[in-house]
Amino acid sequence: MPVSVVAAGAIPWRVTKDRLEVLLIHRPRYDDWSWPKGKLDPGETIPECAAREVWEEIGLAAELGIPLPAIYYPVAAGRKVVHYWATEVKGQRILPDGKEVDSVMWCAPEKAATLLTNPSDVEPLEFLMAAHRRDELRTWPLIVLRHAKAKPRSSWSRAEGERPLAATGIRQAQSVKRLLQVWRPMRVVTSPWLRCIATIAPYAKAVDAKVKVHDALTEHHHARKPKKSTGVLEALFDKQRGVVLCTHRPVLPALFRQLAAHMPGRLSAILPGDEPFLAPGEVVVCHVAVAKSGQVVAVEQVKPFDD
Incomplete structure (x- = not known):
């Protein structure tokens, strides 16, 4: 039924x-x-x-x-x-x-x-x-976010890092703002490229979150030194506080492989494994057990509301 x-x-x-x-x-x-x-x-x-x-x-x-x-x-x-x-x-x-x-x-x-x-x-x-x-009830969220929909590469002739959100992406950023308040991470780690900043800015402003930018999360830096971007993710486990990481589609596979090392196989099988890994504005929420340092005990994948 x-x-x-x-x-x-x-x-x-x-x-x-x-x-x-x-x-x-x-x-x-x-x-x-x-x-x-x-x-x-x-x-x-x-x-x-x-x-x-x-x-x-x-x-x-x-x-x-x-x-x-x-x-x-x-x-x-x-x-x-x-x-x-x-x-x-x-x-x-x-x-x-x-x-x-x-x-x-x-x-x-x-x-x-x-x-x-x-x-x-x-x-x-x-x-x-x-x-x-099992000491897996009290957790903190580690959230991976793909930036909202950007203007097409084919229609953009200036620097790639300055390519802005499309009109749809601007609306998605507002939906992302509402969705992230469900878990309310007070730390934001993001690529400095405009489309990532514009995606996460409405949420960061709404909750007065602490924002840190990392060049290692851009497409170009990741292509040259992928271990740098996974290193940024790995460092997030140290502080044991809610955090959202905003990055680009080409960076996602490496991040998900890194996350898989922190969870049992039944959970890692839930992580996106095929292109495009996440839709624009979509999130993967990893719940990390406070009593089990660095161990992910639950995983969710959620799209923001799409009007």
């Missing part, structure tokens, strides 16, 4: 006195216990939907962590899918909206499993619990 309803949400979690807790919500309309979630709005990606719903329902502005299994179940309109992520609550205050959600409850995952009204909601919870046992 095809999917007719797409929704997204998250399981908020925290560790209190070395014990994992998750946050259940009560929805008066259905008189049920569930996770914060809601339907996809026009003009947003599925991760953006999850982050928005968490904010609207419980007032939590938190970055999405590792993806959790999606659940499927029948509804009046047909078949519904709900995509879930983990999201850590780091002392933020929870403020139910009072309409969609009238009560919340922190509890042990084992208790939450018995209280959930929809049995399907237990599956992402069990995945979250298993990740916690």
